[in-house]
Amino acid sequence: TWKITSDGFYSSGGGDNFALSDTSAENFIYEADVTFGDTKGAASLVFRSGDAPGSSSYVANTIKNEGLARIFKFPGGSNVGSASIDTSKDSYHLRVEAIGTSLKFYIDDVLLVAGNDDTYTGGKLGLLTFNSTVTYQNVMYKEITASELPSLTNLTVTGDGVTFTPTFDASVASYSAYLPAGVTKMNVTATAAEGTTLTYSIVSGGGVEYD
Numbered sequence: 001t002w003k004i005t006s007d008g009f010y011s012s013g014g015g016d017n018f019a020l021s022d023t024s025a026e027n028f029i030y031e032a033d034v035t036f037g038d039t040k041g042a043a044s045l046v047f048r049s050g051d052a053p054g055s056s057s058y059v060a061n062t063i064k065n066e067g068l069a070r071i072f073k074f075p076g077g078s079n080v081g082s083a084s085i086d087t088s089k090d091s092y093h094l095r096v097e098a099i100g101t102s103l104k105f106y107i108d109d110v111l112l113v114a115g116n117d118d119t120y121t122g123g124k125l126g127l128l129t130f131n132s133t134v135t136y137q138n139v140m141y142k143e144i145t146a147s148e149l150p151s152l153t154n155l156t157v158t159g160d161g162v163t164f165t166p167t168f169d170a171s172v173a174s175y176s177a178y179l180p181a182g183v184t185k186m187n188v189t190a191t192a193a194e195g196t197t198l199t200y201s202i203v204s205g206g207g208v209e210y211d
Contacts, residue, residue, distance in 0.1 A: 008137035011129040012037070018046065018053050019127045026122035027144040031095035033137045040065040041132020045096050048123035058120060059128055060096045060105040060113070069112045071096075071105050073119055081105075083112035099144060102172075116172055151193040159186030 002011045002019050011017050025047070034043040044061030046053050053074065060071045062085055070082035080103055085092075095106040105113035127136055157164040161180040166172060179186060 005135070008033075008035075008135040009127070009139065010133075010135050011127070012133040013129070014131050016054060017129045020046065020049060020051075020053055021125050023125050023141065024123055025098075025125060025141060025143055027099045028125075028141050029095065029097050029144065030125055030141040031093065032127070032139040033091065033093050034062070035091040035135045035137070036064050037090075037133035037135065038064070041134070042128075042130040043092070043094070043132065043134040043136070044128035044130065045094055046124075046126035046128050047096055047098055048120040049126055050123055053124075053126060053128070056120065057123065057126075058098075058103065058117075060094065060103075061128065061130070062092055062094065062107060063130075064132065069105060069107055071103050071113050071115060073117065080117050081113040081115035085112070151196055152190060153193055154189075154191045156189045157186055158189075159183060162186050 001013050002009065002017065004010070009019070011019065028047075030045055030047055032045060036043065042061040042063045044059045047058050047060070049057035055075055057074050058071060058080070059074065060069075062069050064087065067085055067087040068082055069085045071080040072078060073080065085107055093108050095109070097104040097106070101116045101118045103115055103117060104111060125141055127139070152168075152170060155168045155175065157175070157177045159179065160183050162183065163178040165176050177186060
């Protein structure tokens with residue numbers, strides 16, 4: 001069930017409840033404020049969807065009772081990536097950034113999921129409530145044009161015995177670095193195309209120093 005109320009776009013029901021728009025996009029930022037009226041189920045942003053979202057789409061959702069945020073794809077529900085979320089609250093700000101094969105999912109302006117997948121390159125935007133009661137507000141999207149695309153030109157991570165994978169590729173959104181036991185410092189160097197602003201943050205340093 002979907003209906004417009006004074007509080008926003010309200011949805012409730014068991015199973016998958018899709019609301020698919022006529023708006024299609026390839027590279028974009030897509031966001032919404034969601035408020036759970038239940039302690040279970042999921043609130044989701046659907047993107048790059050076909051006419052039947054349960055058969056071809058990406059979904060970025062927050063699962064209230066499991067404390068989980070993830071990006072997955074239909075059909076099959078295979079994960080692009082997942083992370084834990086704070087379950088002590090009922091409202092969240094969800095944001096997806098989809099640029100080429102790079103898919104990123106932010107909750108309350110914190111990047112939680114980043115991955116790469118090339119299954120769908122474009123399609124419709126929508127919402128999905130699973131087995132819950134959710135109200136959506138401030139649903140917005142912004143297309144990203146070619147001139148606005150951020151672009152790294154190189155990324156290296158070095159240190160004693162540090163293993164960095166994969167090798168730099170401008171289309172890759174996430175990398176991994178392995179530090180052997182006892183190594184407490186590594187060097188991160190990034191360069192970007194003109195007009196791109198580089199920022200970084202350390203979620204948990206674990207005692208490692210970054211240069």
